[in-house]
Amino acid sequence: MPTPLIDPWHLGFVLWDMLDAEALFGLPAFADHDRAGAGAMIETATKLAEDVFLPSYRLLDDHEPGIENGRVVLPAEIEQSLTAFRDAGFSGMSARAADGGLGLPRAVANAAFLQFQAANISIANYAMLTASAAELLAHHGTPEQKARYMAPMLEGRFHGTMALSEPHAGSSLGDITTAARLLPDGRYAIRGTKMWISGGEHDMGDNIVHLMLARIEGAPAGVRGISLFIVPRKRLDSEGRPSVWNNVALAGLNHKMGQRGTVNTVLNVGEGGDTIGEIIGAPGQGLACMFTMMNEARIGVAMGAVAHASAGYRISLEYARERRQGRHPDAKDPASPQVPLVAHADVRRMLLQQKAAAEGGVALTLYLSKLADLKAAAPGEAARRDAGLLLDFLTPVFKAWVSEECLAANDHAMQVLGGAGYTSDFPLEQHYRDNRLNPIHEGTNGIQSIDLAGRKAVMAEGRALDLFLSRLAETASAASGVTRLQSMAKRLVEMGTAMRTSFDRMAETTRTVGARAALARAHDVMELVGSATFAWIWLEQARVALAGKGTASEPERLRREGLVLTCQDVFSRVVPRADAAAARIVGEAPASLAIDDVMLG
Amino acid sequence: MPTPLIDPWHLGFVLWDMLDAEALFGLPAFADHDRAGAGAMIETATKLAEDVFLPSYRLLDDHEPGIENGRVVLPAEIEQSLTAFRDAGFSGMSARAADGGLGLPRAVANAAFLQFQAANISIANYAMLTASAAELLAHHGTPEQKARYMAPMLEGRFHGTMALSEPHAGSSLGDITTAARLLPDGRYAIRGTKMWISGGEHDMGDNIVHLMLARIEGAPAGVRGISLFIVPRKRLDSEGRPSVWNNVALAGLNHKMGQRGTVNTVLNVGEGGDTIGEIIGAPGQGLACMFTMMNEARIGVAMGAVAHASAGYRISLEYARERRQGRHPDAKDPASPQVPLVAHADVRRMLLQQKAAAEGGVALTLYLSKLADLKAAAPGEAARRDAGLLLDFLTPVFKAWVSEECLAANDHAMQVLGGAGYTSDFPLEQHYRDNRLNPIHEGTNGIQSIDLAGRKAVMAEGRALDLFLSRLAETASAASGVTRLQSMAKRLVEMGTAMRTSFDRMAETTRTVGARAALARAHDVMELVGSATFAWIWLEQARVALAGKGTASEPERLRREGLVLTCQDVFSRVVPRADAAAARIVGEAPASLAIDDVMLG
Secondary structure, three states: OOOOOOOHHHHHHHHHHHOOHHHHHHOHHHOOOOHHHHHHHHHHHHHHHHHHHHHHHHHHHHOOOEEEOOEEEOOHHHHHHHHHHHHOOOOOOOOOHHHOOOOOOHHHHHHHHHHHHHHOHHHHHHHHHHHHHHHHHHHHOOHHHHHHHHHHHHOOOEEEEEEOOEOOEOOOHHHOOOEEEEOOOOOEEEEEEEEEEEOOOOOOOOEEEEEEEEEEOOOOOOHHHEEEEEEEOEEEOOOOOEEEEOOEEEEEEOOEOOOOOOOEEEEEEOOOOOEEEEEEOOOOOHHHHHHHHHHHHHHHHHHHHHHHHHHHHHHHHHHHHHOEOOOOOOOOOOOOOOOEHHHOHHHHHHHHHHHHHHHHHHHHHHHHHHHHHHHHHOOOHHHHHHHHHHHHHHHHHHHHHHHHHHHHHHHHHHHHHHHHHHEOOOOHHHHHHHHOOOOOOOOOHHHHHHHHHHHHOOHHHHHHHHHHHHHHHHHHHHHOOOHHHHHHHHHHHHHHHHHHHHHHHHHHHHHHOOHHHHHOOHHHHHHHHHHHHHHHHHHHHHHHHHHOOOOOOHHHHHHHHHHHHHHHHHHHHHHHHHHHHHHHHHOOOOHHHHOOHHHHO | OOOOOOOHHHHHHHHHHHOOHHHHHHOHHHOOOOHHHHHHHHHHHHHHHHHHHHHHHHHHHHOOOEEEOOEEEOOHHHHHHHHHHHHOOOOOOOOOHHHOOOOOOHHHHHHHHHHHHHHOHHHHHHHHHHHHHHHHHHHHOOHHHHHHHHHHHHOOOEEEEEEOOEOOEOOOHHHOOOEEEEOOOOOEEEEEEEEEEEOOOOOOOOEEEEEEEEEEOOOOOOHHHEEEEEEEOEEEOOOOOEEEEOOEEEEEEOOEOOOOOOOEEEEEEOOOOOEEEEEEOOOOOHHHHHHHHHHHHHHHHHHHHHHHHHHHHHHHHHHHHHOEOOOOOOOOOOOOOOOEHHHOHHHHHHHHHHHHHHHHHHHHHHHHHHHHHHHHHOOOHHHHHHHHHHHHHHHHHHHHHHHHHHHHHHHHHHHHHHHHHHEOOOOHHHHHHHHOOOOOOOOOHHHHHHHHHHHHOOHHHHHHHHHHHHHHHHHHHHHOOOHHHHHHHHHHHHHHHHHHHHHHHHHHHHHHOOHHHHHOOHHHHHHHHHHHHHHHHHHHHHHHHHHOOOOOOHHHHHHHHHHHHHHHHHHHHHHHHHHHHHHHHHOOOOHHHHOOHHHHO
């Protein structure tokens, strides 16, 4: 019986065949590694995910974290799993060797990490947050901060959180009020309330390092007045050992529909005693620094959605193969045996959408991861800058469009099972609930759309968009020489043209009518760019699959043919979505602009 | 604070203004009633739903039915609510007076019933199943069966269930194996296992009447060998009083993601003692008789989805009005006050989709209900037949397309609240979970699509389709004279043409390639017809809203304008969906036909 993990064959296809991740080991930054070692790391992850993370998936849903005597109590399986994760060397696997990490390319590390997310997202979240917090400190921390706070994270001893939101300020971070008062020793006393803090309080490991946004007394209103602080749960002594409690008080837990093993907290800081924080970066640069972690987390969230889609796909495919129900419409004999669900075209339709979401999601995960590797380590500043721009451009698309397509995949997975999928006899209903968080957290998908339409499309004088359109053109050009892909290549070119036209119109609307009117189409922009991104990554997969089909073994030939057919399915579904979005962007003002509150009812 | 119930203004608009339900009271069947009485009934329902049904909505989710000493234990609030429902006269409200019912038009009864579904679906389900079972008996029962089983249902003393599925036969009812053996007295001994039986066992009321499909010994394989039986939980004595237990044994409960207050059971019948059943209708006519109840239940299920969409819309609209977050993109001063969520265009986009689903769903509910009234009571056989055909045609569309649009509405409702919507602090996550059942039960949406594409489109030599296209043409024609509606009227005409072309192509594909190839497009057919149905009901609403706008009061003028703008939003979203589906139907074979199991991974 297949586990709900990412299909190793496809993972390898994307990593080595499509993305040629092996070339990364030729870069000085990754020269300590090679393909064999990377493959072994992914295999170890797969086994650990299955053996250690997976078994408690349901248990963590049934046993939500609680509070006993003022302390958060988590099921023991969480710490046991994280300890195994650490002991197997996965903490800090993608952090630079110079920082005490393993220095693996992100593409390899994320291939491995997807398996933990597919097996048990609630546990993986703790590791994801810690790795992202460490990454922030690697970029913005002082050498002393890196030694005292980041190093123990990479060793898996300290946990990290991102402490941004407040009860009255979620999407609108510029409105936070948590206050920081400068102390004579250069540190700060922090006071306020933080909301929605995942992993915000527990007894695991030696410490929790909150990366917390606050406003230094006298700072200007808005985002320019926000600074970033290291706020440990326990203060460190001069040797870096956790010592006294830092007055980060648990004010309550949020009870979620899913991902319940990841404790979500309300924290009061600086009440009844000082909470001491150290500033990271310069005063007023808090949000800019924080974006290092937020972008990491946005990719991590989308990866979680991909992992859920993958898990749901494996489970529903297995069920569809085993469960016999009904006959083909042309089978006249009611006494003939029933056929497996997978034989029905409408069931295959639902499996294909899932395959597209899961495997398209994996391909984008690793493509974006490779961009992160090139941003960090490509030879030449221009190459690094371009990789970074493209990564910035695609991050909101991956977070928003892909997370929704992957949620739809879990919806289909449940539907394949029918009533059984709606019960706790199968994990699909949990995947569906767990996955529903992904369009919400780390910046709602509405925020991602505004980021894409209002910022990413125009940054660097539009160079990110240019780069993206060049990638599409390259794939379309290569595919146009392959008979079976010609018509899809043509559609991809048309999507590129539609994007250019749409962004021009967005700029014109902003100039002539205003940002409000333009950004009322932000969702359509996301729909257009997301559809095009998905079509592109699938055409690229189909192209590479066909290119290697001739010399492949028979089982592999069939898998490659499956990728080509899935690509056809993707185009039949997303090209019309792109067309519709493009038409709305250049069309009349949407009703959402015209309708008044009072007209809504 | 608004309750999560259906908006009374809109309900009245649809019922009296758009559908002219008042005319129904001119028909002999409904002559005992009038608009004032009907309005009072709906008001009473609204109040009872809010005061009695609503308060236990969360409680029933937290306290799933359990088994104690072999008996199902339900929270007391369920029976208390059903008793209040009965005492207020809602049991049998739409059953004919001659049968002991109240004889209200279905359009009025369902307007009232939506409120109970919006308040607490898990309780409303029991009433819905009982009313549907009574309807079946009204059509197919003998006078004695009606007196002994139906009458107590209409009095709210007996509960009804539909006992169709078996562990190995869910969607494929032709494969059931539950056996019926003829006894000397003309009754039957039934033996087998029934699965997914909602309300299958509990201690509420005086009895449970299972309407059960079984196969008489020696009957042919497939659906033609299926007969229908009344199988009471307790056998009735000669006076009609429940007496000894009928050996319908509880074999287990299904634990669902939502609608948890509606106990869902596995039942063993005829084990360790005889289970006695009475046949309804003729042997081998079981499925045909059962369709009376199944069609009722399919409409009931879609109404449940509409009720959830309505509830979610009210809750998220209220939240969007109260919660202040962020500023408009053109607001430069970060110290300016935050605006309410409802002021953001992207939030209004999500509210508009919900308004469209909820109010379009209400309009379709009442339109279909009126068709049921005309089918039963219109003067002239042809009018009754046509109403029946149109109702048959639209039932799968309402069940499948609308239930998915309404689930999407709950998804948007949650998204409007962000993280808060994902927690149990608000009922949205429960509505989302509850509503997810509707695309599954009473025939999965895949089954509905096959029903529409393979059966409804061609029945009565295509007359149902002709009737539907005529309705579209009438609305388009009327709207084409209204400036603001002209372009939408044109699009509706185009959709009608696309439907005709698509169904012709389906017939041709069936003829030349085969049913399997044609029905691989069943989902596209549903997408096309559903989109057109939704566009049509919205254009009809917009047309009627504008027609009455001139003489309306200012608040009503704004509400009517809101309907027109919502209609514009609907067209911008669903016309492209219809276009895409129509293109796929006439386009190349879908990938789902070409892909082999082994290519899936």
